[in-house]
Amino acid sequence: MVRYRVRGGNALRGTAFIQGAKNAVLPMIGAALLAPKGRTVLRNVPIIEDVRRAVELAEAIGAYVELHESERTLVIDASRVQSPVLPAEIARRFRGSVLFTPALLHRLGEAIVEGVGGCNLGSRNLDFHYLGYKRLGAIVDEGETVIHVKASGLTGATLYLDTPSHTGTENLIMAAALARGTTVIENAALEPEVLDVIDMLTKMGARISGGGTGFITVEGVDELHAVEHTVMPDRLDAGVFAMAAAITGGEVSLVGTGLDLGVVRYKLEQMGVEFHRQGAVLHVGCEGPLRPINIITDTYPGFATDLQSPMMTVAALADGTSYIHERIFDGRFALAGELNKMGANVEVDGSRAVVRGRTPLTGTQVTAHDLRSGIALVLAGLAAEGETLIDSGYLIDRGHAHLAARMRALGADITREISER
Numbered sequence: 281m282v283r284y285r286v287r288g289g290n291a292l293r294g295t296a297f298i299q300g301a302k303n304a305v306l307p308m309i310g311a312a313l314l315a316p317k318g319r320t321v322l323r324n325v326p327i328i329e330d331v332r333r334a335v336e337l338a339e340a341i342g343a344y345v346e347l348h349e350s351e352r353t354l355v356i357d358a359s360r361v362q363s364p365v366l367p368a369e370i371a372r373r374f375r376g377s378v379l380f381t382p383a384l385l386h387r388l389g390e391a392i393v394e395g396v397g398g399c400n401l402g403s404r405n406l407d408f409h410y411l412g413y414k415r416l417g418a419i420v421d422e423g424e425t426v427i428h429v430k431a432s433g434l435t436g437a438t439l440y441l442d443t444p445s446h447t448g449t450e451n452l453i454m455a456a457a458l459a460r461g462t463t464v465i466e467n468a469a470l471e472p473e474v475l476d477v478i479d480m481l482t483k484m485g486a487r488i489s490g491g492g493t494g495f496i497t498v499e500g501v502d503e504l505h506a507v508e509h510t511v512m513p514d515r516l517d518a519g520v521f522a523m524a525a526a527i528t529g530g531e532v533s534l535v536g537t538g539l540d541l542g543v544v545r546y547k548l549e550q551m552g553v554e555f556h557r558q559g560a561v562l563h564v565g566c567e568g569p570l571r572p573i574n575i576i577t578d579t580y581p582g583f584a585t586d587l588q589s590p591m592m593t594v595a596a597l598a599d600g601t602s603y604i605h606e607r608i609f610d611g612r613f614a615l616a617g618e619l620n621k622m623g624a625n626v627e628v629d630g631s632r633a634v635v636r637g638r639t640p641l642t643g644t645q646v647t648a649h650d651l652r653s654g655i656a657l658v659l660a661g662l663a664a665e666g667e668t669l670i671d672s673g674y675l676i677d678r679g680h681a682h683l684a685a686r687m688r689a690l691g692a693d694i695t696r697e698i699s700e701r
Protein backbone atom coordinates (compact mmCIF):
# COMPACT_ATOMS: atom_id res chain seq x y z
CA MET A 281 0.00 0.00 0.00
CA VAL A 282 1.33 3.40 -0.98
CA ARG A 283 0.52 6.25 1.34
CA TYR A 284 1.39 9.95 1.22
CA ARG A 285 2.20 11.85 4.41
CA VAL A 286 1.91 15.63 4.14
CA ARG A 287 2.66 18.23 6.82
CA GLY A 288 1.05 21.49 5.87
CA GLY A 289 2.08 25.08 6.25
CA ASN A 290 5.01 25.55 3.85
CA ALA A 291 4.71 28.02 0.99
CA LEU A 292 5.85 26.32 -2.24
CA ARG A 293 8.62 28.18 -4.04
CA GLY A 294 10.88 27.29 -6.93
CA THR A 295 10.70 25.60 -10.31
CA ALA A 296 8.28 22.76 -11.06
CA PHE A 297 9.15 20.53 -13.99
CA ILE A 298 5.91 19.46 -15.63
CA GLN A 299 5.74 15.85 -16.80
CA GLY A 300 4.61 14.53 -20.17
CA ALA A 301 0.86 14.01 -20.52
CA LYS A 302 -0.61 10.73 -19.26
CA ASN A 303 -3.61 11.09 -21.56
CA ALA A 304 -1.36 11.52 -24.60
CA VAL A 305 1.29 8.89 -23.91
CA LEU A 306 -1.20 6.06 -23.36
CA PRO A 307 -2.85 6.36 -26.81
CA MET A 308 0.63 6.84 -28.29
CA ILE A 309 1.68 3.47 -26.90
CA GLY A 310 -1.45 2.03 -28.53
CA ALA A 311 -0.51 3.81 -31.78
CA ALA A 312 3.07 2.45 -31.68
CA LEU A 313 1.61 -1.07 -31.77
CA LEU A 314 0.09 -0.32 -35.20
CA ALA A 315 3.57 -0.32 -36.80
CA PRO A 316 4.45 -3.85 -37.97
CA LYS A 317 8.18 -3.19 -38.09
CA GLY A 318 10.83 -0.86 -36.71
CA ARG A 319 11.20 0.79 -33.33
CA THR A 320 9.03 3.66 -32.09
CA VAL A 321 10.69 6.11 -29.70
CA LEU A 322 8.57 8.19 -27.35
CA ARG A 323 10.27 11.07 -25.51
CA ASN A 324 9.12 13.05 -22.45
CA VAL A 325 7.30 9.97 -21.16
CA PRO A 326 5.87 10.48 -17.65
CA ILE A 327 7.17 7.80 -15.29
CA ILE A 328 3.78 6.96 -13.83
CA GLU A 329 2.13 3.67 -12.89
CA ASP A 330 -0.23 3.82 -15.89
CA VAL A 331 2.79 3.84 -18.20
CA ARG A 332 4.28 0.87 -16.33
CA ARG A 333 0.97 -1.01 -16.77
CA ALA A 334 0.89 -0.08 -20.47
CA VAL A 335 4.42 -1.46 -20.85
CA GLU A 336 3.35 -4.70 -19.14
CA LEU A 337 0.30 -4.95 -21.38
CA ALA A 338 2.32 -4.35 -24.54
CA GLU A 339 4.78 -7.05 -23.42
CA ALA A 340 1.88 -9.41 -22.67
CA ILE A 341 0.76 -9.26 -26.30
CA GLY A 342 4.29 -9.83 -27.59
CA ALA A 343 5.80 -6.37 -28.11
CA TYR A 344 9.40 -5.65 -27.12
CA VAL A 345 9.51 -2.57 -24.89
CA GLU A 346 12.30 -0.67 -23.15
CA LEU A 347 11.33 1.97 -20.59
CA HIS A 348 14.38 4.14 -19.90
CA GLU A 349 13.16 5.87 -16.77
CA SER A 350 15.86 8.44 -16.20
CA GLU A 351 15.77 9.42 -19.89
CA ARG A 352 11.92 9.45 -19.82
CA THR A 353 12.08 7.49 -23.07
CA LEU A 354 10.13 4.50 -24.27
CA VAL A 355 11.26 2.28 -27.13
CA ILE A 356 8.63 -0.01 -28.61
CA ASP A 357 9.12 -2.72 -31.22
CA ALA A 358 5.74 -4.17 -32.13
CA SER A 359 6.94 -6.52 -34.87
CA ARG A 360 6.29 -9.64 -32.80
CA VAL A 361 2.81 -8.81 -31.49
CA GLN A 362 1.15 -12.22 -31.43
CA SER A 363 -1.45 -12.52 -28.67
CA PRO A 364 -4.88 -10.88 -29.07
CA VAL A 365 -5.64 -11.20 -25.35
CA LEU A 366 -5.52 -8.14 -23.10
CA PRO A 367 -5.25 -10.02 -19.78
CA ALA A 368 -7.58 -8.92 -16.99
CA GLU A 369 -4.89 -8.67 -14.30
CA ILE A 370 -3.13 -5.88 -16.22
CA ALA A 371 -5.92 -4.39 -18.34
CA ARG A 372 -8.22 -3.78 -15.34
CA ARG A 373 -5.63 -1.61 -13.62
CA PHE A 374 -5.80 1.35 -16.00
CA ARG A 375 -8.13 2.98 -18.48
CA GLY A 376 -5.52 3.23 -21.23
CA SER A 377 -5.82 -0.52 -21.84
CA VAL A 378 -8.86 0.30 -23.97
CA LEU A 379 -6.48 1.94 -26.45
CA PHE A 380 -4.80 -1.35 -27.44
CA THR A 381 -7.83 -2.70 -29.33
CA PRO A 382 -7.30 -1.00 -32.75
CA ALA A 383 -3.72 -2.31 -33.03
CA LEU A 384 -4.79 -5.86 -32.20
CA LEU A 385 -7.64 -5.66 -34.73
CA HIS A 386 -5.31 -4.50 -37.49
CA ARG A 387 -2.36 -6.67 -36.61
CA LEU A 388 -4.11 -9.92 -35.60
CA GLY A 389 -7.71 -9.57 -36.77
CA GLU A 390 -9.10 -9.78 -33.25
CA ALA A 391 -8.89 -8.34 -29.75
CA ILE A 392 -10.01 -10.14 -26.63
CA VAL A 393 -10.55 -7.51 -23.97
CA GLU A 394 -10.70 -9.17 -20.56
CA GLY A 395 -11.37 -5.89 -18.79
CA VAL A 396 -10.72 -2.18 -18.73
CA GLY A 397 -9.85 -0.19 -15.61
CA GLY A 398 -9.44 3.44 -14.75
CA CYS A 399 -10.76 5.81 -12.14
CA ASN A 400 -14.05 4.90 -10.56
CA LEU A 401 -16.13 7.93 -11.55
CA GLY A 402 -19.58 6.38 -12.08
CA SER A 403 -20.61 5.20 -15.54
CA ARG A 404 -17.75 4.91 -17.98
CA ASN A 405 -19.37 3.47 -21.05
CA LEU A 406 -17.56 2.22 -24.14
CA ASP A 407 -20.55 1.95 -26.46
CA PHE A 408 -19.22 4.58 -28.90
CA HIS A 409 -16.02 2.56 -29.32
CA TYR A 410 -17.82 -0.70 -30.05
CA LEU A 411 -20.55 0.87 -32.22
CA GLY A 412 -17.77 2.56 -34.20
CA TYR A 413 -15.84 -0.68 -34.73
CA LYS A 414 -19.08 -2.32 -35.88
CA ARG A 415 -19.75 0.49 -38.37
CA LEU A 416 -16.24 -0.09 -39.72
CA GLY A 417 -17.09 -3.78 -40.25
CA ALA A 418 -15.98 -5.51 -37.05
CA ILE A 419 -17.98 -8.10 -35.17
CA VAL A 420 -18.27 -7.27 -31.49
CA ASP A 421 -19.24 -10.01 -29.07
CA GLU A 422 -19.92 -8.44 -25.69
CA GLY A 423 -19.80 -11.10 -23.00
CA GLU A 424 -20.38 -10.41 -19.33
CA THR A 425 -16.72 -9.80 -18.58
CA VAL A 426 -14.85 -10.40 -21.84
CA ILE A 427 -15.36 -8.46 -25.07
CA HIS A 428 -14.28 -10.10 -28.30
CA VAL A 429 -13.82 -7.83 -31.32
CA LYS A 430 -13.06 -9.47 -34.68
CA ALA A 431 -12.42 -8.08 -38.14
CA SER A 432 -10.79 -9.32 -41.28
CA GLY A 433 -10.02 -5.80 -42.50
CA LEU A 434 -12.03 -2.68 -41.69
CA THR A 435 -13.78 -0.41 -44.18
CA GLY A 436 -14.24 3.36 -43.79
CA ALA A 437 -17.65 4.72 -42.75
CA THR A 438 -19.30 7.80 -41.26
CA LEU A 439 -19.27 7.64 -37.47
CA TYR A 440 -21.04 9.86 -34.98
CA LEU A 441 -20.27 10.19 -31.28
CA ASP A 442 -23.17 11.23 -29.01
CA THR A 443 -20.62 13.06 -26.88
CA PRO A 444 -17.01 13.77 -27.90
CA SER A 445 -15.38 10.87 -26.07
CA HIS A 446 -11.65 11.35 -25.58
CA THR A 447 -10.42 7.74 -25.89
CA GLY A 448 -13.37 6.94 -28.18
CA THR A 449 -12.10 9.51 -30.72
CA GLU A 450 -8.52 8.21 -30.45
CA ASN A 451 -9.59 4.59 -30.89
CA LEU A 452 -11.77 5.28 -33.90
CA ILE A 453 -9.04 7.35 -35.56
CA MET A 454 -6.60 4.46 -35.04
CA ALA A 455 -9.15 1.96 -36.35
CA ALA A 456 -9.84 4.15 -39.41
CA ALA A 457 -6.16 4.87 -40.12
CA LEU A 458 -5.63 1.42 -41.66
CA ALA A 459 -9.21 0.82 -42.88
CA ARG A 460 -10.03 0.69 -46.60
CA GLY A 461 -11.39 4.06 -47.80
CA THR A 462 -12.56 7.15 -45.97
CA THR A 463 -13.91 7.50 -42.44
CA VAL A 464 -15.56 10.63 -41.08
CA ILE A 465 -15.89 10.99 -37.30
CA GLU A 466 -18.48 13.59 -36.34
CA ASN A 467 -18.53 15.21 -32.90
CA ALA A 468 -14.93 14.15 -32.30
CA ALA A 469 -13.04 15.19 -29.16
CA LEU A 470 -11.01 18.43 -29.35
CA GLU A 471 -8.60 17.81 -26.46
CA PRO A 472 -4.97 18.86 -27.13
CA GLU A 473 -3.88 15.30 -26.25
CA VAL A 474 -6.02 13.98 -29.11
CA LEU A 475 -4.32 16.45 -31.45
CA ASP A 476 -0.89 15.30 -30.25
CA VAL A 477 -1.87 11.70 -31.01
CA ILE A 478 -3.03 12.80 -34.48
CA ASP A 479 0.38 14.45 -34.98
CA MET A 480 2.14 11.23 -34.13
CA LEU A 481 -0.14 9.12 -36.34
CA THR A 482 0.40 11.59 -39.20
CA LYS A 483 4.18 11.17 -38.84
CA MET A 484 3.57 7.42 -38.94
CA GLY A 485 1.95 7.85 -42.36
CA ALA A 486 -1.74 8.20 -41.44
CA ARG A 487 -3.87 10.63 -43.46
CA ILE A 488 -5.98 12.56 -40.97
CA SER A 489 -7.57 15.98 -41.38
CA GLY A 490 -9.91 18.12 -39.30
CA GLY A 491 -8.26 17.55 -35.90
CA GLY A 492 -9.56 20.19 -33.49
CA THR A 493 -12.69 20.97 -35.52
CA GLY A 494 -14.99 18.23 -34.23
CA PHE A 495 -15.17 16.64 -37.71
CA ILE A 496 -12.27 14.34 -38.44
CA THR A 497 -11.64 12.71 -41.80
CA VAL A 498 -9.32 9.72 -42.06
CA GLU A 499 -8.22 8.30 -45.42
CA GLY A 500 -7.09 4.75 -44.78
CA VAL A 501 -3.52 3.77 -45.74
CA ASP A 502 -1.92 0.33 -46.17
CA GLU A 503 0.76 0.55 -43.51
CA LEU A 504 2.03 2.78 -40.71
CA HIS A 505 5.66 3.01 -39.72
CA ALA A 506 7.59 3.50 -36.49
CA VAL A 507 8.55 7.11 -35.64
CA GLU A 508 10.02 9.24 -32.87
CA HIS A 509 7.64 11.55 -31.06
CA THR A 510 7.83 13.82 -28.00
CA VAL A 511 4.81 13.65 -25.69
CA MET A 512 3.17 17.02 -24.98
CA PRO A 513 3.25 18.45 -21.42
CA ASP A 514 0.56 17.35 -18.96
CA ARG A 515 -1.82 20.26 -18.44
CA LEU A 516 -3.41 18.47 -15.45
CA ASP A 517 -0.05 18.09 -13.69
CA ALA A 518 0.66 21.76 -14.47
CA GLY A 519 -2.74 22.81 -13.11
CA VAL A 520 -2.06 20.97 -9.85
CA PHE A 521 1.33 22.66 -9.36
CA ALA A 522 -0.25 26.05 -10.10
CA MET A 523 -2.89 25.34 -7.46
CA ALA A 524 -0.25 24.19 -4.97
CA ALA A 525 1.52 27.53 -5.36
CA ALA A 526 -1.77 29.43 -5.01
CA ILE A 527 -3.11 27.75 -1.87
CA THR A 528 0.19 27.92 0.02
CA GLY A 529 0.78 31.58 -0.79
CA GLY A 530 3.90 30.62 -2.69
CA GLU A 531 5.38 31.29 -6.10
CA VAL A 532 6.24 28.57 -8.57
CA SER A 533 7.72 28.68 -12.08
CA LEU A 534 6.24 26.01 -14.33
CA VAL A 535 8.64 24.61 -16.91
CA GLY A 536 7.21 22.56 -19.76
CA THR A 537 7.57 23.32 -23.44
CA GLY A 538 4.64 25.17 -24.97
CA LEU A 539 2.50 24.82 -21.86
CA ASP A 540 -1.00 26.24 -22.18
CA LEU A 541 -3.19 25.92 -19.09
CA GLY A 542 -6.29 27.24 -20.86
CA VAL A 543 -9.45 27.75 -18.85
CA VAL A 544 -8.01 26.65 -15.50
CA ARG A 545 -5.68 29.64 -15.67
CA TYR A 546 -8.62 32.01 -16.22
CA LYS A 547 -10.56 30.43 -13.34
CA LEU A 548 -7.59 30.69 -10.99
CA GLU A 549 -7.10 34.30 -12.11
CA GLN A 550 -10.71 35.01 -11.17
CA MET A 551 -9.85 33.64 -7.74
CA GLY A 552 -6.95 36.08 -7.39
CA VAL A 553 -4.05 33.90 -8.56
CA GLU A 554 -1.47 35.72 -10.67
CA PHE A 555 0.18 34.28 -13.78
CA HIS A 556 3.06 35.83 -15.59
CA ARG A 557 4.65 34.31 -18.67
CA GLN A 558 8.34 34.79 -19.33
CA GLY A 559 9.09 33.07 -22.61
CA ALA A 560 8.59 29.37 -22.13
CA VAL A 561 8.23 29.65 -18.34
CA LEU A 562 4.92 30.36 -16.60
CA HIS A 563 5.18 31.94 -13.13
CA VAL A 564 2.28 31.40 -10.72
CA GLY A 565 1.80 33.11 -7.39
CA CYS A 566 -0.83 34.32 -5.00
CA GLU A 567 -0.43 36.82 -2.19
CA GLY A 568 -3.90 37.82 -1.09
CA PRO A 569 -6.91 35.77 -0.02
CA LEU A 570 -8.59 33.56 -2.65
CA ARG A 571 -12.01 34.54 -4.01
CA PRO A 572 -14.78 31.92 -4.53
CA ILE A 573 -15.51 30.53 -7.99
CA ASN A 574 -18.11 28.82 -10.18
CA ILE A 575 -16.98 25.78 -12.17
CA ILE A 576 -18.88 23.89 -14.87
CA THR A 577 -16.91 20.95 -16.23
CA ASP A 578 -17.08 20.30 -19.94
CA THR A 579 -15.20 18.73 -22.80
CA TYR A 580 -12.32 20.80 -24.21
CA PRO A 581 -12.11 23.81 -24.32
CA GLY A 582 -14.34 23.77 -21.23
CA PHE A 583 -13.07 23.25 -17.70
CA ALA A 584 -11.47 19.78 -17.56
CA THR A 585 -13.30 17.34 -15.31
CA ASP A 586 -9.92 15.97 -14.21
CA LEU A 587 -9.16 19.29 -12.50
CA GLN A 588 -12.54 19.52 -10.81
CA SER A 589 -11.42 17.70 -7.64
CA PRO A 590 -8.22 19.72 -7.17
CA MET A 591 -10.27 22.85 -7.73
CA MET A 592 -12.70 21.77 -5.00
CA THR A 593 -9.78 21.89 -2.56
CA VAL A 594 -8.84 25.38 -3.76
CA ALA A 595 -12.49 26.46 -3.38
CA ALA A 596 -12.56 25.17 0.22
CA LEU A 597 -9.70 27.59 0.92
CA ALA A 598 -11.40 30.59 -0.74
CA ASP A 599 -13.31 33.27 1.19
CA GLY A 600 -16.97 32.64 0.28
CA THR A 601 -19.21 30.11 -1.42
CA SER A 602 -18.16 28.33 -4.62
CA TYR A 603 -20.39 26.28 -6.92
CA ILE A 604 -19.27 23.25 -8.93
CA HIS A 605 -21.32 21.51 -11.61
CA GLU A 606 -19.83 18.19 -12.81
CA ARG A 607 -21.20 17.44 -16.27
CA ILE A 608 -18.90 14.72 -17.61
CA PHE A 609 -19.04 11.94 -15.00
CA ASP A 610 -21.97 10.96 -12.77
CA GLY A 611 -19.84 9.87 -9.79
CA ARG A 612 -16.99 12.31 -9.36
CA PHE A 613 -17.61 13.79 -5.91
CA ALA A 614 -15.99 11.15 -3.68
CA LEU A 615 -13.56 13.85 -2.59
CA ALA A 616 -16.25 15.83 -0.74
CA GLY A 617 -16.53 13.39 2.19
CA GLU A 618 -12.75 13.21 2.60
CA LEU A 619 -12.32 17.00 2.45
CA ASN A 620 -15.10 17.38 5.02
CA LYS A 621 -13.15 15.06 7.36
CA MET A 622 -10.41 17.70 7.22
CA GLY A 623 -12.83 20.47 8.15
CA ALA A 624 -14.16 21.60 4.76
CA ASN A 625 -17.83 22.34 4.24
CA VAL A 626 -18.81 20.71 0.93
CA GLU A 627 -22.40 19.76 0.23
CA VAL A 628 -23.16 17.51 -2.74
CA ASP A 629 -26.51 17.30 -4.49
CA GLY A 630 -26.43 15.05 -7.56
CA SER A 631 -24.11 16.58 -10.10
CA ARG A 632 -23.65 19.80 -8.14
CA ALA A 633 -21.53 20.70 -5.14
CA VAL A 634 -21.54 23.79 -2.96
CA VAL A 635 -18.26 24.58 -1.23
CA ARG A 636 -18.51 27.01 1.67
CA GLY A 637 -15.11 28.53 2.39
CA ARG A 638 -12.96 29.43 3.93
CA THR A 639 -12.82 26.73 6.55
CA PRO A 640 -9.50 25.97 8.21
CA LEU A 641 -8.33 22.47 7.22
CA THR A 642 -6.78 20.11 9.74
CA GLY A 643 -4.69 17.10 8.83
CA THR A 644 -6.16 13.63 9.39
CA GLN A 645 -6.25 10.20 7.74
CA VAL A 646 -8.07 10.30 4.41
CA THR A 647 -8.43 8.07 1.35
CA ALA A 648 -7.84 8.70 -2.33
CA HIS A 649 -10.87 7.28 -4.15
CA ASP A 650 -9.41 7.99 -7.58
CA LEU A 651 -6.38 9.70 -9.07
CA ARG A 652 -7.63 13.28 -8.96
CA SER A 653 -9.34 13.08 -5.56
CA GLY A 654 -5.98 11.77 -4.35
CA ILE A 655 -4.01 14.71 -5.68
CA ALA A 656 -6.71 17.06 -4.37
CA LEU A 657 -6.11 15.61 -0.88
CA VAL A 658 -2.38 16.22 -1.28
CA LEU A 659 -3.23 19.86 -2.02
CA ALA A 660 -5.50 19.97 1.04
CA GLY A 661 -2.66 18.52 3.12
CA LEU A 662 -0.26 21.23 1.94
CA ALA A 663 -2.63 23.91 3.22
CA ALA A 664 -3.82 22.09 6.36
CA GLU A 665 -2.60 22.43 9.88
CA GLY A 666 -0.82 19.30 11.08
CA GLU A 667 -0.31 16.00 9.33
CA THR A 668 -2.47 14.47 6.59
CA LEU A 669 -2.15 10.78 5.71
CA ILE A 670 -3.51 9.84 2.31
CA ASP A 671 -4.18 6.15 1.75
CA SER A 672 -4.47 4.42 -1.63
CA GLY A 673 -1.59 6.50 -2.92
CA TYR A 674 -1.15 4.10 -5.86
CA LEU A 675 -4.02 5.96 -7.48
CA ILE A 676 -2.02 9.20 -7.30
CA ASP A 677 1.02 7.40 -8.74
CA ARG A 678 -1.14 6.31 -11.69
CA GLY A 679 -0.95 9.85 -13.04
CA HIS A 680 1.70 11.97 -11.29
CA ALA A 681 5.40 11.15 -11.66
CA HIS A 682 7.76 11.46 -8.67
CA LEU A 683 5.19 13.65 -6.96
CA ALA A 684 6.73 13.76 -3.48
CA ALA A 685 10.22 14.52 -4.83
CA ARG A 686 8.95 17.27 -7.14
CA MET A 687 6.95 18.88 -4.32
CA ARG A 688 9.78 18.54 -1.79
CA ALA A 689 12.02 20.40 -4.26
CA LEU A 690 9.59 23.31 -3.84
CA GLY A 691 9.75 23.18 -0.05
CA ALA A 692 6.75 20.95 0.70
CA ASP A 693 6.92 18.54 3.62
CA ILE A 694 5.66 15.40 1.89
CA THR A 695 6.79 11.78 1.86
CA ARG A 696 5.67 8.73 -0.05
CA GLU A 697 5.61 5.63 2.11
CA ILE A 698 4.97 1.96 1.52
CA SER A 699 2.89 0.45 4.33
CA GLU A 700 2.24 -3.20 5.19
CA ARG A 701 -1.47 -3.21 4.42
Ligand SMILES: CC(=O)N[C@H]1[C@@H](OP(=O)(O)OP(=O)(O)OC[C@H]2O[C@@H](n3ccc(=O)[nH]c3=O)[C@H](O)[C@@H]2O)O[C@H](CO)[C@@H](O)[C@@H]1O
Nearest residue numbers: 303375376403404405406407408409445446447448608609
Ligand atom coordinates in the same frame (compact mmCIF):
# COMPACT_ATOMS: atom_id res chain seq x y z
C1 LIG B 1 -6.94 7.75 -20.53
C2 LIG B 1 -7.74 8.99 -20.75
O1 LIG B 1 -7.55 9.69 -21.74
N1 LIG B 1 -8.63 9.33 -19.81
C3 LIG B 1 -9.37 10.55 -19.94
C4 LIG B 1 -10.54 10.32 -20.87
O2 LIG B 1 -11.30 9.23 -20.35
P1 LIG B 1 -12.38 8.56 -21.31
O3 LIG B 1 -11.92 8.60 -22.70
O4 LIG B 1 -12.72 7.25 -20.70
O5 LIG B 1 -13.58 9.55 -21.17
P2 LIG B 1 -14.73 9.82 -22.25
O6 LIG B 1 -14.48 11.14 -22.87
O7 LIG B 1 -14.83 8.64 -23.14
O8 LIG B 1 -16.01 9.84 -21.33
C5 LIG B 1 -16.72 11.00 -21.01
C6 LIG B 1 -18.17 10.66 -20.78
O9 LIG B 1 -18.72 10.07 -21.96
C7 LIG B 1 -19.39 8.86 -21.67
N2 LIG B 1 -19.16 7.88 -22.75
C8 LIG B 1 -17.88 7.74 -23.24
C9 LIG B 1 -17.62 6.77 -24.20
C10 LIG B 1 -18.68 5.96 -24.66
O10 LIG B 1 -18.50 5.08 -25.51
N3 LIG B 1 -19.93 6.17 -24.16
C11 LIG B 1 -20.19 7.11 -23.21
O11 LIG B 1 -21.33 7.26 -22.77
C12 LIG B 1 -18.72 8.34 -20.37
O12 LIG B 1 -19.58 7.48 -19.65
C13 LIG B 1 -18.43 9.63 -19.64
O13 LIG B 1 -19.54 10.05 -18.92
O14 LIG B 1 -11.34 11.49 -20.94
C14 LIG B 1 -11.92 11.86 -19.68
C15 LIG B 1 -12.83 13.05 -19.92
O15 LIG B 1 -12.11 14.12 -20.37
C16 LIG B 1 -10.82 12.15 -18.67
O16 LIG B 1 -11.43 12.34 -17.41
C17 LIG B 1 -9.86 10.99 -18.56
O17 LIG B 1 -8.71 11.41 -17.83
Ligand SMILES: C=C(OP(=O)(O)O)C(=O)O
Nearest residue numbers: 375376398399586651652
Ligand atom coordinates in the same frame (compact mmCIF):
# COMPACT_ATOMS: atom_id res chain seq x y z
C1 LIG C 1 -10.07 9.89 -15.08
C2 LIG C 1 -8.76 9.86 -15.21
O1 LIG C 1 -8.01 8.90 -15.74
P1 LIG C 1 -8.42 7.50 -16.42
O2 LIG C 1 -9.32 7.82 -17.56
O3 LIG C 1 -7.10 7.00 -16.88
O4 LIG C 1 -9.06 6.69 -15.36
C3 LIG C 1 -7.92 10.99 -14.81
O5 LIG C 1 -6.78 11.07 -15.31
O6 LIG C 1 -8.36 11.81 -13.98
